[in-house]
Amino acid sequence: MLTDPATAASGASAATAAPPPSGRGLRARLDAHRAASRGRPVVRLAALAAAVLVLVATYLFTDVPGSLAFALEIRSLSVAAMLVVATSVGVSTVVFHTITQNRILTPAIMGFDAFYLLISTAIVFVAGSATFLAADALTLWLVQVVVMVAFSVTLFTWLFGGKRRSIHLMLLVGIVLGTFFRAFTEWMQRMLDPLDFQVLSDAMFAFLTRPDELLLALTAGLVVLGCAGVVPLLRTLDVLTLGEPAAVGLGVDHRRVVMVLFGVVSVMVAASTALVGPILFFGLIVANLAYSYAGSFRHVWTLPTAVLIGMVCLLGGQLVLDRVFDFGGTLSTIIEFAGGLFFLYLVLRKGAR
Numbered sequence: 001m002l003t004d005p006a007t008a009a010s011g012a013s014a015a016t017a018a019p020p021p022s023g024r025g026l027r028a029r030l031d032a033h034r035a036a037s038r039g040r041p042v043v044r045l046a047a048l049a050a051a052v053l054v055l056v057a058t059y060l061f062t063d064v065p066g067s068l069a070f071a072l073e074i075r076s077l078s079v080a081a082m083l084v085v086a087t088s089v090g091v092s093t094v095v096f097h098t099i100t101q102n103r104i105l106t107p108a109i110m111g112f113d114a115f116y117l118l119i120s121t122a123i124v125f126v127a128g129s130a131t132f133l134a135a136d137a138l139t140l141w142l143v144q145v146v147v148m149v150a151f152s153v154t155l156f157t158w159l160f161g162g163k164r165r166s167i168h169l170m171l172l173v174g175i176v177l178g179t180f181f182r183a184f185t186e187w188m189q190r191m192l193d194p195l196d197f198q199v200l201s202d203a204m205f206a207f208l209t210r211p212d213e214l215l216l217a218l219t220a221g222l223v224v225l226g227c228a229g230v231v232p233l234l235r236t237l238d239v240l241t242l243g244e245p246a247a248v249g250l251g252v253d254h255r256r257v258v259m260v261l262f263g264v265v266s267v268m269v270a271a272s273t274a275l276v277g278p279i280l281f282f283g284l285i286v287a288n289l290a291y292s293y294a295g296s297f298r299h300v301w302t303l304p305t306a307v308l309i310g311m312v313c314l315l316g317g318q319l320v321l322d323r324v325f326d327f328g329g330t331l332s333t334i335i336e337f338a339g340g341l342f343f344l345y346l347v348l349r350k351g352a353r
Contacts, residue, residue, distance in 0.1 A: 048312070090310045094306050129195060144270070156259065219275040229260065293305055
């Protein structure tokens with residue numbers, strides 16, 4: 001029996017065409033898609049956490065020349081300092097990006113690192129390197145934190161708390177003040193005695209090994225308080241990614257929330273900078289890598305991802321310095337070099353688009 005080609009073609013198309021999904025089938029597909037989208041960030045975060053645990057174990061228990069207990073005591077402090085710095089820089093940078101709607105800027109653009117160097121240089125310039133070295137570590141840390149937080153809060157309140165609030169104006173003023181601080185710092189450094197400058201140069205680079213236990217505990221406390229202030233605002237941060245008009249339309253008190261978040265960012269960045277020194281491009285690296293790796297725009301995933309990526313960078317970099325280069329150089333120098341190249345890549349990629 002012969003079959004009409006047109007009839008056969010229509011029958012084949014009817015056989016291959018999927019029937020329209022029913023209401024229950026469509027709901028099941030949506031639920032499965034949502035579950036899969038939720039699972040991907042969880043799996044990625046778990047893999048990243050496992051990598052951090054492997055790096056921590058490698059750093060703590062390998063290449064121990066003497067007493068294991070003594071090595072663990074020293075190295076555990078370094079790991080704790082890395083965790084504090086990674087949490088502070090990662091969380092503050094992601095929050096700062098959300099507030100400013102710009103993924104290239106970092107809190108350092110507001111002049112925190114320049115202000116930190118200005119404070120240290122001014123102390124050496126006025127009182128001398130002997131006074132700087134003999135100064136109580138806790139007193140010096142408190143002075144640096146209080147001055148940096150007071151500067152940032154005053155700047156935020158002045159430029160964003162009034163009627164003519166503008167994040168862009170605040171960023172511009174921060175850049176100008178940072179440039180002024182650097183120029184004034186360089187002028188004072190040129191006037192210093194070579195011995196005083198040598199002492200001051202040690203404060204220009206971040207050191208994560210063998211931190212002061214008391215200062216580490218105080219910094220960790222401030223970072224924990226900052227994270228506690230961010231956690232209740234996770235969903236609000238998701239809304240802020242839509243921009244100010246959309247956030248206000250959805251019922252967010254934009255001015256109040258942004259002022260609170262700016263205060264949290266200021267405290268966290270000031271505390272970590274006063275503890276280990278300035279790390280200019282570290283936040284830029286970990287935040288942008290977190291956006292690409294997390295697979296989600298939600299801050300409940302991007303924030304811990306940024307912290308874990310920061311731990312991978314710090315632990316991996318310190319392992320390379322200790323095991324490969326035999327303590328040759330400082331980790332902050334490598335981070336600044338890689339961060340500068342990464343910044344140029346982001347700028348060129350954005351310009352190409």
